[in-house]
Amino acid sequence: MVEVIWTKLATGQLERAVKYIQEEQGTFYANLVLNKILDRVIGLETHPKIGQVEPLLKHKKSKYRYLVVWSYKIIYRVGTGKVVISRVFHTSKKPSKIF
DSSP: OOEEEEOHHHHHHHHHHHHHHHHHHOHHHHHHHHHHHHHHHHGGGTOTTOSEEOGGGTTSSSOEEEEEETTEEEEEEEETTEEEEEEEEETTSOGGGOO
């Protein structure tokens, strides 16, 4: 089992996404998206390499992986005994803005 760590940037991105959904579609849908993302991330504790390798970040020193929850891409890297959530990225944005 590994520890899941969220970067400040990823936390902020998730918070902004949930706030936007809440304003546009209501609290029910905002909570639905939040809980689904958190459930997928919790699964990384026992299966850290379940996500696919992120091809847009192959040039980086670390190997980044991703999970998709509806329109959100959760980008993370696996370290020794930990998983670091780096970004929560809406797939409608330009892929070049991931990093």
